[in-house]
Amino acid sequence: MEKWWKEQAVYQIYPMSYCDSNGDGMGDIPGIISKLPYIKSLGVGILWLSPVYRSPGEDNGYDISDYCDIDPKFGTLSDMDELIQKANALGLRIVMDLVINHTSDQHEWFQKSRRREAPYEDFYIWRDGNGKRPPNNWTSFFGGGAWAFDEVRGQWYLHLFAKGQPDLNYRNPAVIDAVERVMDFWLARGVSGFRCDVINLLWKDSLKNGFPKGALVGSEYYIGRPGCHELLQRFRREVLSKYDCFTVGETVLVSPRKARELTDPGRGELDMVFSFEHMNADCWLVKWLPRKFKPQRLFRSLVKWQKKLPWNAVYLENHDQPRSVSRFGDDSPASAKAILTLLLTLRGTPFVYQGEELGMTNFDFTSMDDIQDVESKNMVPTLKKLGLNDRRIFERMRKASRDNARTPMQWTPGPEGGFTTGTPWIKVNGNHVTINAETEEQDPDSVLNWFRTLMAYRNGSDVLKQGRFRLISREKDWIKIERRLGDERVIVAVNWSSKPVKLPLVGYPVLSTHGTKQLDCQLQPWEAVLIEEK
Numbered sequence: 001m002e003k004w005w006k007e008q009a010v011y012q013i014y015p016m017s018y019c020d021s022n023g024d025g026m027g028d029i030p031g032i033i034s035k036l037p038y039i040k041s042l043g044v045g046i047l048w049l050s051p052v053y054r055s056p057g058e059d060n061g062y063d064i065s066d067y068c069d070i071d072p073k074f075g076t077l078s079d080m081d082e083l084i085q086k087a088n089a090l091g092l093r094i095v096m097d098l099v100i101n102h103t104s105d106q107h108e109w110f111q112k113s114r115r116r117e118a119p120y121e122d123f124y125i126w127r128d129g130n131g132k133r134p135p136n137n138w139t140s141f142f143g144g145g146a147w148a149f150d151e152v153r154g155q156w157y158l159h160l161f162a163k164g165q166p167d168l169n170y171r172n173p174a175v176i177d178a179v180e181r182v183m184d185f186w187l188a189r190g191v192s193g194f195r196c197d198v199i200n201l202l203w204k205d206s207l208k209n210g211f212p213k214g215a216l217v218g219s220e221y222y223i224g225r226p227g228c229h230e231l232l233q234r235f236r237r238e239v240l241s242k243y244d245c246f247t248v249g250e251t252v253l254v255s256p257r258k259a260r261e262l263t264d265p266g267r268g269e270l271d272m273v274f275s276f277e278h279m280n281a282d283c284w285l286v287k288w289l290p291r292k293f294k295p296q297r298l299f300r301s302l303v304k305w306q307k308k309l310p311w312n313a314v315y316l317e318n319h320d321q322p323r324s325v326s327r328f329g330d331d332s333p334a335s336a337k338a339i340l341t342l343l344l345t346l347r348g349t350p351f352v353y354q355g356e357e358l359g360m361t362n363f364d365f366t367s368m369d370d371i372q373d374v375e376s377k378n379m380v381p382t383l384k385k386l387g388l389n390d391r392r393i394f395e396r397m398r399k400a401s402r403d404n405a406r407t408p409m410q411w412t413p414g415p416e417g418g419f420t421t422g423t424p425w426i427k428v429n430g431n432h433v434t435i436n437a438e439t440e441e442q443d444p445d446s447v448l449n450w451f452r453t454l455m456a457y458r459n460g461s462d463v464l465k466q467g468r469f470r471l472i473s474r475e476k477d478w479i480k481i482e483r484r485l486g487d488e489r490v491i492v493a494v495n496w497s498s499k500p501v502k503l504p505l506v507g508y509p510v511l512s513t514h515g516t517k518q519l520d521c522q523l524q525p526w527e528a529v530l531i532e533e534k
């Protein structure tokens with residue numbers, strides 16, 4: 001029997017945008033509880049919740065002001081306990097987001113640290129400036145410099161993300177202890193693991209000036225440093241190993257070699273990582289520099305990672321990425337089904353993001369005023385400096401803004417897509433009248449029902465869950481792969497285009513997006529098929 005997290009698929013919930021139970025326009029934990037039967041019906045086994053901790057919400061919860069409490073907009077600790085218990089009763093496990101590279105500047109630790117109160121003086125990375133200038137030339141992931149001056153303390157602090165997200169100082173053993181207590185708090189309450197936010201950035205080797213060219217100045221001093229590996233080993237030894245749980249690390253700019261190290265069971269660091277390379281299939285390293293999407297580029301990267309790691313997390317969407325059907329498909333339900341087929345038949349633990357199972361698309365906003373995301377807003381001055389005018393900046397936002405993934409979950413064709421009875425915190429996509437769970441539920445050919453069919457097949461197939469991966473062929477607009485376990489094989493072929501394709505393929509599919517019963521070297525537009533061979 002494989003570990004449970006290798007057998008099951010993960011469903012990611014972005015709580016602000018999932019389901020609002022009290023009409024305040026913001027999703028909440030009771031809303032999630034009310035949707036547990038729906039989630040169960042998808043065939044997934046694990047729910048990852050983006051942060052629900054107390055937070056001022058500058059980065060939608062990724063700026064935490066109290067790790068051991070639930071933000072009132074989402075509910076209470078007892079709602080969370082109820083969610084864990086009700087999910088468990090349905091055979092679903094809960095995984096939380098662990099955001100420990102930084103806290104919110106509203107966290108008590110930071111408030112005390114800026115006033116130099118013991119024992120918090122050195123909880124963060126404080127330095128004197130260079131005259132009036134910051135201590136070094138590092139830049140933030142969200143645009144601009146990575147240092148902010150604090151009037152109270154009279155020093156600068158490092159923030160690799162927003163100004164309200166000061167980085168913790170892992171050279172201070174008291175920080176390590178405090179973070180371990182947080183992990184223990186949640187594991188003891190019954191959560192089954194953590195998705196670890198930007199976990200390969202924890203350790204800063206030095207605060208020297210970084211190489212001044214490139215997108216992330218200073219990153220050579222803090223991405224995947226040896227000190228980070230040591231920390232991860234310590235977390236495993238001291239806390240995680242005492243529970244039946246898993247960790248998946250979000251690892252920025254990780255190479256396959258680094259990813260292997262991080263997930264090597266012998267080293268005891270993480271169980272899986274999220275890599276980013278395949279997210280560059282439609283951009284040049286950073287998403288603000290778009291290039292035309294080519295299926296080949298996506299295939300190449302996915303296949304490379306399939307080959308280089310014995311096991312890993314597989315994903316195409318999350319709360320930071322535009323919708324896969326809009327970037328890798330053509331917004332059609334047919335393309336959504338084809339894309340999901342590849343996602344769920346690769347080797348590894350699949351991560352599905354809320355709405356992906358419906359074929360939800362990028363937002364239909366018409367101006368910057370509709371955008372809420374701190375990253376998008378902070379990027380505007382940087383894009384202006386690059387010479388882009390307002391219209392072109394908004395075009396980039398339409399392609400790349402994280403808000404593409406954050407519009408409310410589309411439950412019904414009714415007002416606000418059934419997400420809330422109030423005014424949603426962010427606009428609902430107008431296409432909820434056709435793309436929504438209720439309508440799709442009734443349509444046997446919907447993306448939702450294809451997703452369920454595939455998941456049911458996957459759950460019953462040891463070949464898909466455990467089998468080795470082999471690429472048979474990847475062409476300009478189609479891919480054919482094999483999964484094999486012992487003598488059993490499953491062949492998966494996907495036409496990644498809106499035209500029919502000819503390919504060497506004959507047989508009787510067990511599943512076809514188009515209901516095809518017998519194949520003759522041809523796939524319909526966006527058709528995906530699974531063929532069993534024994």
Ligand code: TEU
Pocket residue numbers: 059062063099141161197198250252287319320321375402
């Ligand atoms: O994201 C980290 C990260 O790498 C992002 O900057 C990512 O590159 C960007 O969002 C892509 O547009 C994590 C969380 O997933 C994100 O939501 C947080 O804002 C960020 O960390 C800070 O906690």
